Amino acid sequence: MALALPLYVSEVWLRVFEYAMVGAVAAIGLTLLSGHCGQLSLGTPFFMLVGGTAYAALAADAEAGSDLVGIGLPPVIAIVGAVVVSSLAGLAFAPVAGRVSGIYLAVATLSLVFLGLYLGQRFTEFTGGAATGRPAPPFTIFGFSLTTREPELTVLGVPFGAQERMWYLFLILVIGGIFLALGAVRSRPGRSWRAVRDNPASAAAMGVNVARARATAFAVSAGYAGLAGVMMVLWFGLLKADENEFQGSWSIAAAISLLAIVIIGGLGSVWGAVLGAAFVFGLPLALRLLVPSVPLLASITEGSGGFTPSVITAFAYGSLIVLVVIFEPGGLAAIGRRITARFGR
Amino acid sequence: MKPTSDGTTAAESTYVPELHVRNVTVRFGGLAALTDVSFTVKPGTIHALIGPNGAGKSTCFNVVSGLYPVDEGDVRFGPSDLMSTAPHQRVSLGIGRAFQNTALSGHVTVLDNVMLGRHALTRGGFLLAGLRSPRMRKEQQLHLDRVVEICEFLGLGDHLQRPVGQLSYGDQKRVDVARALATEPKLLMLDEPAAGMNDAETSVMAQLISDIRSSLGISVLLVEHDMSLVMSIADHVTVLDFGRGIADGTPSQIRTSPEVIRAYLGGGEGPAVLQEELS
Ligand SMILES: Nc1ncnc2c1ncn2[C@@H]1O[C@H](COP(=O)(O)OP(=O)(O)O)[C@@H](O)[C@H]1O
Ligand SMILES: [Mg+2]
Secondary structure (H helix, E strand, C coil): CCCCHHHHCCHHHHHHHHHHHHHHHHHHHHHHHHHHCCCCCCCHHHHHHHHHHHHHHHHCCCCCCCCCCCCCCCHHHHHHHHHHHHHHHHHHHHHHHHHCCHHHHHHHHHHHHHHHHHHHHHCHHHHCCCCCCEECCCCEECCEECCCCCCCCEECCEECCHHHHHHHHHHHHHHHHHHHHHHHHCCHHHHHHHHHHHCHHHHHHCCCCHHHHHHHHHHHHHHHHHHHHHHHHHHHCEECCCCCCCCCCCCHHHHHHHHHHHHHHCCCCHHHHHHHHHHHHHHHHHHHHHCCCCHHHHHHHHCCCCCCHHHHHHHHHHHHHHHHHHHCCCHHHHHHHHHHHHHCC | CCCCCCCCCCCCCCCCCCEEEEEEEEEECCEEEEEEEEEEECCCCEEEEECCCCCCHHHHHHHHCCCCCCCEEEEEECCEEHHHCCHHHHHHHCEEECCCCCCCCCCCEHHHHHHHHHHHHCCCCHHHHHCCCHHHHHHHHHHHHHHHHHHHHCCCHHHCCCEHHHCCHHHHHHHHHHHHHHCCCCEEEEECCCCCCCHHHHHHHHHHHHHHHHHHCCEEEEECCCHHHHHHHCCEEEEEECCEEEEEECHHHHHCCHHHHHHHHHHCCCCHHHHHHHC
């Protein structure tokens, strides 16, 4: 069904799904780190920025007369490079993460968002700065672009433009991310993470190198964030540093949205992270498309008491978090398990 | 319980090292939890560590597994100096332990909890696991079989897929013992394995412990309050009181030791069973 979607759905709707997939990839990394290894992090947007920037710098061609750094690597290699660079950034932060935990770790990781804001505006030769940004290098494989409409392609009478192709690229990345995460969670690395989360002393007594397990979780989660950063840049067609710490793709708001995703989805659940992302990242965009065509929604936003679609969704997922915390701490994942238990088999 | 025969253990040899605890002192702030404590666990013996509450028995365990720093003295396991061995590396030397307050993951299944014991015996990180490396899966299956065998030996066969938090306290203690056993230890340390069990369960546990020793040939270091259990299965007993070693010998020597009688009867804290046992 997902495979054939571009044949039925318009470009604007494909973009909604694509944006949700960006959130899903970042949230999978976060749910591994926070849900399985027990390390609360608000630093995900920083690693997204690192990944997005690394991709732009690695994949762009160096241009005469431009200050922008461009290495000119093939985009596939640039994506892998971006994931590696952001994982290494996560690894570099791991010693800090090994020393503090809980709310202190959340605060420590939040400082990364401020670091990202500073670095993003300071090193404009990499990020393009906050004013103009820099164009995203198109994702091409064997001369076939997956993010623009070159060369032209028509499938079953539907022209395959940029969004149709990006849909498939993102779908592959998300499925790959889910696949890796589930495999890890269900075997040795996941087991050691949960042991470290539940009781570090007994984990060590069972042979788990606690510091290393934590560092690995951080690196893995940063790698996912980095990939999500690349997707974000491809989705916007642009890499741009944030103007302030409160709004933007790499901001505190983004950090909180990602945390909301994993809580709504059910901490530790990979599929929950995907569902949560559909809510938190997908819903605002979907509402914006729906508002003009649904009379009730249109009337709410019309009078403009500040009720823009994004304000509505902010309320929606705010109350969703409260409901989840009160009624179903297992999140959407637990609700899903109950439903399949009742109707399944 | 059979020894592993499928080559899943790293150290296949049957060599069991001696544990030497020498002049160990551990302080917490002003309080000395252990003062100049020494004892030796001979290969293949069941060695009991007894004493009133707060005597320092669990602290001894935490010293041997590296969870508490030692202020003075040292601990050796055969040729290895444990003082220079990181806690997580001691498992590979053959030191496996269960905790007084079971330290399990409550939401996680019995099987998964016990599989953690195989951590040091297996390989593979995020990428290999994520890509479902066939080698890793095969290895995992081999270890899973052994873990099931260990769980069944401990009478947990019916609970394999249940979250540990749903089990009775006695069953949780058994899971903790199974997990320690899953590390294929040369020295198995059990901290009050029969706590919270009724008489019937306690005698089953006693039987299990002597079975483990006789079939695997490993040493067992045992902390236990139930004196009838200790006196029936231990080869050797070390008695601690207020962090000091006050007696060391065979169960019959301990039974008649004046210091022990004074510690237990005088302190008034000792288990009544020992008083019966001593009389
Ligand atoms: N982590 C710790 N911090 C402070 N004091 C401790 C700690 N662990 C043990 N103690 C103290 O050391 C003494 C011995 O405790 P413990 O070894 O648990 O006794 P036992 O297991 O023989 O009942 C007690 O007085 C206890 O309060
Ligand atoms: Mg104790």
